[in-house]
Amino acid sequence: MARRDAPRRGQDGEDPAQRSRAPSTIGRWFRRLMIWGIGIVLLLGLGITGAVLVTARSLPSYDKLKSSQAGQMIVVRANDGSEIVTLGPSYGKWIPYNRIPQPMKDALVSVEDRRFREHWGVDPVGIIRSVMVRAQSGRWRQGGSTITQQLARNIFLNNSRTFDRKIREAILSLALESKFSKDQILELYLNKVYFGGGAYGVDSAARKFFGHSGEQLSLGEAAIIAGLVKAPSHYSPTADAQAAVDRAKVVLETMVDAGALTPAQAAAVNLNSVHLAAEQGQNSARYFTDWVLPQLDVLVPDNDQPIEVWTTLDPVAQRAATDAITAQVPKGAQGALVSVDRDGAVLAMVGGTDYVTSNYNRATNAVRQPGSAWKLFVYLAALERGYRPEDRVVDEPVTINGWSPRNSGGNYAGQIDVRTAFAYSKNTVAAQLGNEVGFDAVANMARRFGITTPINTMPSMVLGTSDVRVIDMVRAFASVEAKGKLVTPYGIRKVTTTDGEVLYSHRPDPQQQLVPDYVAAEITDLLQTAVNIGTGRAAQIGRPVAGKTGTTSSNKDGWFLGFSSGVTTGVWMGRDDAHPVPGLQGGTAPARAFAAYMRVATAKRPVEQFDTQLKLPEWQLEPDDEALLNNPNDYYYTDENGNTVNGQQGDGLEGGPSGGQGGPQGRTPDDAIPVDQDGLGTGPAAPARQAPRNAPPAASDDLLDRATGRTRQQAPRPVQPGAKPPVRQPADRRAQDWQGY
Template sequence: MQDWFFKRGRRERTIDWLALDSRLDSGLAAAWSWFRDTWNAGSSFFDRFRLRGWKRLLNEAASEGLTLGAGGFVVMFALAIPAFHEFNEGKFLTGQYAVKFLDQNGNEIGKRGILHNDAVPLDEIPDPLIKATLATEDRRFFEHWGIDVLGTLRALVTNLQANDVVQGGSSITQQVAKNLFLSSERSMQRKIKEAFLALLLESRFTKREILKFYFDRAYMGGGAFGAEAASQFYFAKSVRQINMAEAAMLAGLFKAPTKYAPHVNLPASRARTSIVLDNLVEAGFYTAGQVHWARTHPANIVENRNTSSPDWFLDWAFEEVQRIAAGTGQYVLTARTTVDLNIQKATDDALTAALRKYRGNRVTSGAIALLETDGAVRAITGGPDYGESQFNRATSARRQPGSSFKVYVYAAALENGYTPTTSVRDASRRCGNWHPQNYGGSHGSGGRMPLWMALAKSLNTVAAELSFAVGRDKVIELTERLGVTGIRKTCSMALGDYGISPLQHAGGFATFANGGKQAKPYAILDIVSSRGDLVYSRDRDEPEAPQIVDRKVAEGMNWMMHKVVETGTAQRAKLDFTHVVGKTGTSSGPKDVWFVGFTGKYVASVWLGKDDNRAMVNGTTGGQYAAPVFQSFMSVIHRDMNIPTIPGLQPHPVQVAEQQRIAAMHPAGVAPQEQRKGSSLMSDKTRDALRNVAQALRKAGGIEEPAASPQPENSTGSTRSGAAPATPASPSAPPGRRADAAINANPAANHGTSLRAVP
């Protein structure tokens, strides 16, 4: 058969299909024959190696092991990725800075960083301290690769026999990883991260370097980090000079510095020291006779520092100093801070009491951030026990805010045409497969109500519908303006489904408290170098806070949040001497409960939950548990009743009476002396005089004069007032309907209303 296929250049050509078919058939037959011959040859070859009996079993086991090993490698790599994300090179640069911290009045409150003249080389650390630490914490430290498998198994057996946790299985490398990068939450996720980080540390550093990290960075109670600082704190001498009894006491602090610190519990410290001495003998480092002297001559403790160091605050302030001082070339610094030690103690005590009271509801952790209305941080309580875990939950933990996030949704609504009295419907559209439900499980009654009532009742349906109607992108843009970052656009975003830190949350609310001005949390007022040069001054180097939310919007939100406290879910936060506004929050589970609110003077964020993110007892809510904590410390930290009026509210009767009393103390036409701008009690003349004395002493000692640096007109200020006093308070009607006559009825009552930061 022939077929015309194509023509080229007028010449006809044909294709012989039979020949082509023949070639294809013969080619396939030849290929199949080659494959069959090759397969048979290969089979014959491998038949020579056919295994039988125990050899075959061994081969099968090896094959299965290889398969499982490959799968295990993939799983391990997946588990290692979160640990690698926790690794932060900046943690190793801590030693670059040595910072002494002062309170607002110039009193020393603590230090952070490794002082350059205090960094003790490992070779100069006494042999008893090194051996006591190894004998107690990790006897196989120089033998393992970061994870002591035998030590972990031994600790597991001992704990099972004692039916209690009496030995820890973490190696020194794992403890360094935890101290540098992780919290102390007791969870499998944290232990997995710790293990991988330990392996990473072992690959990056030598054993001696890791041991040096341990001696320099471990918290040892009393605000002291590292063996040298602890030795100075407890014995008033360098670690180079300690004896065996003192070394054993210090080595006993690594496990639980708060529990075994001698100034906290001396009998427990003595008992722990005795255990460390037993370990020295058991490990073969010393004989019983060599440690006998240390048993009969216990260490003498010298109290030479304030033991109530605001450690949570100082950790965060140290990060702020490093950020500010980066690029200046100055590393030995003195920083004056915004902390108030009385307020710090009040928040610490309030959280401790709450966790003790709520333990039956499985509430085991919490955090409090307290600011003034311009962002000046007065207190940070980052957890239940700083000695047990230095992880700062107030600044670093991102927990779901629940309904407390609705404030940002409602504020976005007010910015886009809604008012507190706008009628809204208790219902919401679907978003994909998600349909919002109110507390209790209903999808809304369908009834209508004013906007403020929906917030007071904390209706999920209304908040979700507002986010859809206004636009979730606008809500996210508002949160970013307020300093609340990382929020993602999701269907349930309005219900607080993405984590934020308590400090961020407090800073966001502070903007409403001061009438709409930016209130970024800050801790540092000024920084001075070791030569007396002013490296940083907030008054000099920071711009005035911009207006980032319209004042009417802030007033409207404050009026609505006041209704939340007066008639809604936050009634347990009320104070009898001043107005309180705020919002409760409860995440699903419940895993997190919140109250974030403020008076005219302070803003505070309270979070309660569990470090391992497990659920608490069903029915635990922010209104029942977090709001009373807020009320407990707010009731004691207001030292006088001259409290500014919250923008958008009437003055509280107690504040009206106080302002009238103050006005009556001054003759007509003579205004009370204005509060000095800033929080320092040191005048400019005093500061200049002290600087001149320092210069004179340097000259007398033959020390070169430091280069002159420009000084600000007022370097002693702390929190800037930022603007004129806030608009006088309005009546109880929603903003926009208040009577001007009522606003101006009592000018004395509005005196002193300022835009100061609220915690």
């Protein structure tokens, strides 16, 4: 039987020839992919090579790279030209590679790029290791950037994490490696890398943190500086010394792993014994620079060259302001002070008791209730409406829209004049005046004088229940000192380049009259009286002073604002959490701080009399509680011949618990005059330190009660909104007839 030559089929019926041809088809496709892949890689390689060559040719020379700087340097100067602070990048002396301490080079290479000498600018091994750590930990914990890549980013790029930026960074790194040697790249890096605190480069960092040149770095100091590169703000020795030491220990361990140190050498380093230089420039003047520097964005926009900012700050006045706040602020409280010259130039600014502990500027940012200091606007509105300082008003209980204000101490003086009511900060009189002129008019007056915060128009607003800023209140008082003309505080006189080119120069604002000059003179009269015989007596400095105290409920805030010899100053004290401060009143610590500062600030200025003749009342009231600067038990009494009078002392002067203000247990002899321990007249009964010759004669108890405010209990007198209190009709000087504003 003949053999059949037909091909055999497998058990599955498949032709073996067809089966043998299948793998050859897969192989062809595989070979094609390999060829295309190799071609693409070659093209990419040629493209990258071309990009690197082109980039390398366009790179600046080594000398230009050495002179390039990142960021803008700003030197802030006081009004005498002295340097307050230097901000922005600080570049120390350039240190050549062979003079950089070897521990510094070893520490930086070990912790930032151990394979620095082995790669061409981009390290594939480092990238793979970074990816593996990412896969194991679930997050990026180890960067793959080389020292060359970091240098390229610092000089030419930004810190964005986009894919495009990473490609450009890699090309720049390869270009740098092709153009410069490893030593040159490391020299550039060590002299340009940012170490925190504005310090760029090893020398700047060494001087900032250790107070000496970068050429003198010890192994411990080098470890601390090398550890800063990863997170300059977190590991800064001046911000957290322990964090810097802990990071330096990691650097030393890394150096041992890299073979740059032996375990014995690392163990011999005592990082806790490294001496840190004292932090410079972190004083109260930084509150001022924090206020003025943001203004540069408006004054000199789109400027990135090094500049010098010439400010209005007076170094002598600034030191005096700092000392005054530090010495007088109650324990646990904060203090703020702003002082301006007559043209608005800020002479001193203190935003808190310690800038290092808290850089929050309470002089310009905090908003607090001003208390009775707000009465400036109440009386300005009344004076503009036609009241005169000598007009009679009635200090008595009143109720306005269901609100019944009370005086400090709960005492009422009956008929007094406007000057006396202001001097002793009578709340009921301020309420009546505000009700008559209109609470909207008071709010408008405050807005006119520069108050920028919201103002409520409830009746209680006359007592300062609207929050204000210290700098705004100072602006208002400065405008009064300027005879009613608008004053705008400013802190920058000029801005120049380091070569002296003037980029900006301050120009005074056009003068704007806020109130007639006679109104400004009359309110100055009232303010001067408040300091001479009223609640602000502690602010006296031996020359004419006009000012006003302010105290809020429960002693949460204490204010004193005033002016003398062309200098206007405002002081605030209180707690940041608005809790009460025992004993804090505007007439105590704030007034004393004002006086301590103003004695220095006005020392070289001529004594200036105000454009108003001071008229003290024919007799004076006892000041309200706000002016009580001494213990009532410190007083005794004498008759007209100077002989001591025997009698009860008690708490009669200021309305203590024994009987109110001169109550039954605190009554003083009719012919007695309060004196201090030196036998000199004190308090409002003797503004010239002696008994007034025209003191009223002895009279009945009822008459004395009404004259001095020692009244029996009285029911509040209802006053309708807008109703006129029973006072003498003031002169007809309506504000609407004057077109000065």
